[in-house]
Amino acid sequence: MPRAPFRPRPLAGLAAALLTAGILVPAAPAAAQDGPARVEREAVAGAEVRLAGGETAQTALYRLRVDDDTSLSAYGAVLSDGPDRLSGEPDRSAAYVESGWDSVPGEHPAGDPAGPVAWIVRNSYPELPVEELGERSGAGGLSTEQAIAATQTAIWHYTEGAELAAGQKGNDPAVLEAYRHLVTEAEGADEPAAAPSLSVTPERIQGADPTGPIGPMKARTTGAGPVSLQVGGAEGARLTDASGSTVAQVEDGEEFFLEVPEGSGAGVATVHASTTAATVQSGRPFVGRDGVTTLPLVTAEEGVTGSSAAIKADWNAPAREPVPSADPALEPLPSASPAETPSAAPSPEPSPDASASPGSPEPERRGPLALTGTWLGALIGIGALLVVGGAAAMLLFRRRSRD
Numbered sequence: 001m002p003r004a005p006f007r008p009r010p011l012a013g014l015a016a017a018l019l020t021a022g023i024l025v026p027a028a029p030a031a032a033q034d035g036p037a038r039v040e041r042e043a044v045a046g047a048e049v050r051l052a053g054g055e056t057a058q059t060a061l062y063r064l065r066v067d068d069d070t071s072l073s074a075y076g077a078v079l080s081d082g083p084d085r086l087s088g089e090p091d092r093s094a095a096y097v098e099s100g101w102d103s104v105p106g107e108h109p110a111g112d113p114a115g116p117v118a119w120i121v122r123n124s125y126p127e128l129p130v131e132e133l134g135e136r137s138g139a140g141g142l143s144t145e146q147a148i149a150a151t152q153t154a155i156w157h158y159t160e161g162a163e164l165a166a167g168q169k170g171n172d173p174a175v176l177e178a179y180r181h182l183v184t185e186a187e188g189a190d191e192p193a194a195a196p197s198l199s200v201t202p203e204r205i206q207g208a209d210p211t212g213p214i215g216p217m218k219a220r221t222t223g224a225g226p227v228s229l230q231v232g233g234a235e236g237a238r239l240t241d242a243s244g245s246t247v248a249q250v251e252d253g254e255e256f257f258l259e260v261p262e263g264s265g266a267g268v269a270t271v272h273a274s275t276t277a278a279t280v281q282s283g284r285p286f287v288g289r290d291g292v293t294t295l296p297l298v299t300a301e302e303g304v305t306g307s308s309a310a311i312k313a314d315w316n317a318p319a320r321e322p323v324p325s326a327d328p329a330l331e332p333l334p335s336a337s338p339a340e341t342p343s344a345a346p347s348p349e350p351s352p353d354a355s356a357s358p359g360s361p362e363p364e365r366r367g368p369l370a371l372t373g374t375w376l377g378a379l380i381g382i383g384a385l386l387v388v389g390g391a392a393a394m395l396l397f398r399r400r401s402r403d
Helices: 010-020 114-122 130-137 144-160 173-188 373-402
Strands: 060-067 070-076 096-098 198-201 204-208 214-221 227-232 238-240 255-259 267-280 285-288 297-299 303-315
Touching (some): 060 144, 060 303, 070 144, 114 173, 130 144, 144 173, 198 303, 214 227, 227 238
Parallel strands (some): 204 303
Antiparallel strands (some): 060 070, 096 285, 238 255, 267 303
16 A cells, blocks of 8 residues: 655644743644635545436535534535536535525525524434434435435425435335435424524624714624624724723624724724634535535534634714804804895885876877986086187287287
8 A cells, every 4th residue: 555645744843843842832723714615525425316307316425624623514505407507516626605595506495494404414414323313214224325315305305396206216215214204304393594603793884974883793603702803994993892992802692883083084994703613503504605606515513613704894084064264254244134124215106197097108208308417517618618718819819919
């Protein structure tokens, strides 16, 4: 058997050397799920099943690695039955993220599949041993491959409306018995849906008023420990509790607020929430990150991992109050009250004989033009010039006569 290739581990070697020298190395904190989940190469094959429409489908139980230390069993969340549907195999190179069922494609003919699917994976293999599933369902001699096939087809029933074919050319009786047990019991059970490992609400805050606390915001987690909080993108911004005290951690369901410095203009900030010990519950969907097309999966067992979430908040610049003018001359004058405003003298009413009767044209006036003050002044000036000119002429004439 060929020996596995040697892979050097420089960090581990360095740590060992430091310990040998008597230098203590602080333990690394638990890794948060900052990176995406991925499907491992190995999968456990289930039995092939025949559907009511005559199609055959392969079943399998996958391994979904949610962080460096945790991998979970997972089934396919939807059925592949044609070239226009998703691939029946997950893309091993695709990045997966935790999501809600609204992000999982499918017709969901039986309604929201979250509760029934959660009941199926919590009451089937691998949560239950194969032998116990066989006893509960009445499927004697149930094998691991048959348990996987029955569980996978029961999930497809609630996400796609799939049915197993019966009869001689159908499926193994043990698969049918286990499948019918899971579908029937899930329908009558009031099973709570799997909760997200970490969620924050609201996911987006727009146009907030920065003059007061922005929020409230809330973090929910399946972990027992607190949720760590940080804010980035806005200098001087801080997170507070309801009393206004600065907080860096909150408990599950506790509200918190964002405060920005007084006088801040329009801005945006991102609130980061994280936990290092959240529980990914069985029945939780995982889909391709950023809409990548790959087979969605649903977890079939629980596991503890780190998780993170974020809220993006933006706010408008506060409205500026009008500044009063310092120059009294620019102040608008107060309007006079009706009592102080002098009333205009009434115009005299025209006498009856001076006014024209209705319908009769006003008589044309042909009298001489009125002698206005402007014309009178001009005539006096002309006359004065003529008198002065005449006197000067007479004086000149007399002087010439004497000579």
